[in-house]
Amino acid sequence: xxxxxxxxxxxxxxxxxxxxxxxxxxxxxxxxxxxxxxxxxxxxxxxxxxxxxxxxxxxxxxxxxxxxxxxxxxxxxxxxxxxxxxxxxxxxxxxxxxxxxxxxxxxxxxxxxxxxxxxxxxxxxxxxxxxxxxxxxxxxxxxxxxxxxxxxxxxxxxxxxxxxxxxxxxxxxxxxxxxxxxxxxxxxxxxxxxxxxxxxxxxxxxxxxxxxxxxxxxxxxxxxxxxxxxxxxxxxxxxxxxxxxxxxxxxxxxxxxxxxxxxxxxxxxxxxxxxxxxxxxxxxxxxxxxxxxxxxxxxxxxxxxxxxxxxxxxxxxxxxxxxxxxxxxxxxxxxxxxxxxxxxxxxxxxxxxxxxxxxxx
Amino acid sequence: xxxxxxxxxxxxxxxxxxxxxxxxxxxxxxxxxxxxxxxxxxxxxxxxxxxxxxxxxxxxxxxxxxxxxxxxxxxxxxxxxxxxxxxxxxxxxxxxxxxxxxxxxxxxxxxxxxxxxxxxxxxxxxxxxxxxxxxxxxxxxxxxxxxxxxxxxxxxxxxxxxxxxxxxxxxxxxxxxxxxxxxxxxxxxxxxxxxxxxxxxxxxxxxxxxxxxxxxxxxxxxxxxxxxxxxxxxxxxxxxxxxxxxxxxxxxxxxxxxxxxxxxxxxxxxxxxxxxxxxxxxxxxxxxxxxxxxxxxxxxxxxxxxxxxxxxxxxxxxxxxxxxxxxxxxxxxxxxxxxxxxxxxxxxxxxxx
Numbered sequence: 001x002x003x004x005x006x007x008x009x010x011x012x013x014x015x016x017x018x019x020x021x022x023x024x025x026x027x028x029x030x031x032x033x034x035x036x037x038x039x040x041x042x043x044x045x046x047x048x049x050x051x052x053x054x055x056x057x058x059x060x061x062x063x064x065x066x067x068x069x070x071x072x073x074x075x076x077x078x079x080x081x082x083x084x085x086x087x088x089x090x091x092x093x094x095x096x097x098x099x100x101x102x103x104x105x106x107x108x109x110x111x112x113x114x115x116x117x118x119x120x121x122x123x124x125x126x127x128x129x130x131x132x133x134x135x136x137x138x139x140x141x142x143x144x145x146x147x148x149x150x151x152x153x154x155x156x157x158x159x160x161x162x163x164x165x166x167x168x169x170x171x172x173x174x175x176x177x178x179x180x181x182x183x184x185x186x187x188x189x190x191x192x193x194x195x196x197x198x199x200x201x202x203x204x205x206x207x208x209x210x211x212x213x214x215x216x217x218x219x220x221x222x223x224x225x226x227x228x229x230x231x232x233x234x235x236x237x238x239x240x241x242x243x244x245x246x247x248x249x250x251x252x253x254x255x256x257x258x259x260x261x262x263x264x265x266x267x268x269x270x271x272x273x274x275x276x277x278x279x280x281x282x283x284x285x286x287x288x289x290x291x292x293x294x295x296x297x298x299x300x301x302x303x304x305x306x307x308x309x310x311x312x313x314x315x316x317x318x319x320x321x322x323x324x325x326x327x328x329x330x331x332x333x334x335x336x337x338x339x340x341x342x343x344x345x346x347x348x349x350x351x352x353x354x355x356x357x358x359x360x361x
Numbered sequence: 362x363x364x365x366x367x368x369x370x371x372x373x374x375x376x377x378x379x380x381x382x383x384x385x386x387x388x389x390x391x392x393x394x395x396x397x398x399x400x401x402x403x404x405x406x407x408x409x410x411x412x413x414x415x416x417x418x419x420x421x422x423x424x425x426x427x428x429x430x431x432x433x434x435x436x437x438x439x440x441x442x443x444x445x446x447x448x449x450x451x452x453x454x455x456x457x458x459x460x461x462x463x464x465x466x467x468x469x470x471x472x473x474x475x476x477x478x479x480x481x482x483x484x485x486x487x488x489x490x491x492x493x494x495x496x497x498x499x500x501x502x503x504x505x506x507x508x509x510x511x512x513x514x515x516x517x518x519x520x521x522x523x524x525x526x527x528x529x530x531x532x533x534x535x536x537x538x539x540x541x542x543x544x545x546x547x548x549x550x551x552x553x554x555x556x557x558x559x560x561x562x563x564x565x566x567x568x569x570x571x572x573x574x575x576x577x578x579x580x581x582x583x584x585x586x587x588x589x590x591x592x593x594x595x596x597x598x599x600x601x602x603x604x605x606x607x608x609x610x611x612x613x614x615x616x617x618x619x620x621x622x623x624x625x626x627x628x629x630x631x632x633x634x635x636x637x638x639x640x641x642x643x644x645x646x647x648x649x650x651x652x653x654x655x656x657x658x659x660x661x662x663x664x665x666x667x668x669x670x671x672x673x674x675x676x677x678x679x680x681x682x683x684x685x686x687x688x689x690x691x692x693x694x695x696x697x698x699x700x701x702x703x704x705x706x707x708x709x710x711x712x713x714x
Contacts, residue, residue, distance in 0.1 A: 083674045084681045087635035093413055094670045111526050123552055183526045213517045215632045
């Protein structure tokens, strides 16, 4: 009996503090329903998935994922549900779970979901789909599917600008690039970065390494750090990462190199989300890809009934890509570097500067 | 009667796991009823739930059998993961290279390629153990890394469609597609990837049962597993048994590729295996290394995998991690199932090989 009593008390003690209570009420079908399927990394990668999560969360509640801070955009009054599939084979059931229940918009995060979305979107022609970084073609392989929006970014343009800032900051004349998985999309970051750096200093050397050739390359901070340290040994003093979670290893590497006279000896450039605050003082800037804006926009299009399938391309002109200057890195980047980068931004938008798109080759 | 009791205790264990899981859900402030309604409802709904549950169970039946056969022979095959990767690639390779052949030839060839590749890959640690006495646990696990890296290299640099950002091979010939069960079962739509490989999995269970308990070979395998010295004294060549057992184990693991490559995505793609090889170890242990038990355990894991997605999506506070906790609780309780037996026969009661 004593045991039972003790067990009851433990159970009550466990349940008592749970003051958050979920309430299941009748589903409000008049609202637009949005389902988002993250990629294997999950929504808390502080980078690509996190940006998508910010976008849908902003559309749902007008706040950042913390639920308090405003995201400076109005809430769109949607019902939002999300899935972190964890395994490739759960992606299709996740998309179908939303589609079967008649969701208005299903968002897939990452190009790897494109072949699956193609199959699902074909089965549900009345439901809107959006895929980040990917394109879904109809069966002819040429025309985009009418109910799928491909949200694409001109990463090479943003990378060009941070390449210029890196070259202006470097004292050694050597830069580093650490990519995640060796795929054309990441080559696009690398090529733009290199061109931007060469535009400032034609003799600059850009070292480049990739974490791996499989999906696991996005989630290996240890190797990211090793590659960064190796590049630093060879003289690189600014390292740009485009490697998802693995990129966080580069942040550790530059922090390990330490500071001299109050200034870091080596810098890292963040990617996708604003990562300036990850290691303040060591992050030169971040090449942001405004996945959040793109996601918010596509939700808005569905809410306002003006969804269009096909390519939605976000470049410098629509602030879909860019670099961040904020309180964490204002003292690190020289005004001269910012001036040149801003100048180049205008020239790229006007077409005076053409940045090579490694994916188009 | 004893048969019935064998079934009863795992069932009680699963129910207990769900009860503790309900407490966890209560603790985070969500409704256990709603959670289990989503979990079980989506796993047993017709046709999508059942179709996907059986589809998810298929690879686990294969790997569970693979591990079970090895364990019966006294070997711990932790390398099913690597074996199924090599095999899936071999299946896809035949489907791509021999694309001119008609279905009647290509389908058996693709299957055989996977089975042979899995068997060959598993035979390596078998031979190493038989010849040099090096432990199969170390060698199988090391070969996992080599297998994944090797097929990754081949996919990346030799068999990928140019310009494809995804790590996947070119598609296999349409002649190598195996039919989805939706074509035969009324009410089951063809979009559900449940395919003929599921029937092959059931057939394999029967074959393994016959092999282990109705043939001389199976007797020798089990004798070696229970007491190698006694078996050798009885005239069994232990070395031969080790290699043979590993090869059969690898062949079973290799059939996973038939489900994934010929029945689902119709190409090899990187990361297709959700740790099937390792989950197979849990499946075999929960299934008491018996084919029928393996089917039951694989179904249990498949239900959790299928139900996990809707629980993550449509509950308010239960996330993917809570689903993982539920899965772990089930494993824990079923593995410790002996404690439910009156007078508990103590450690090892259920671990008979």
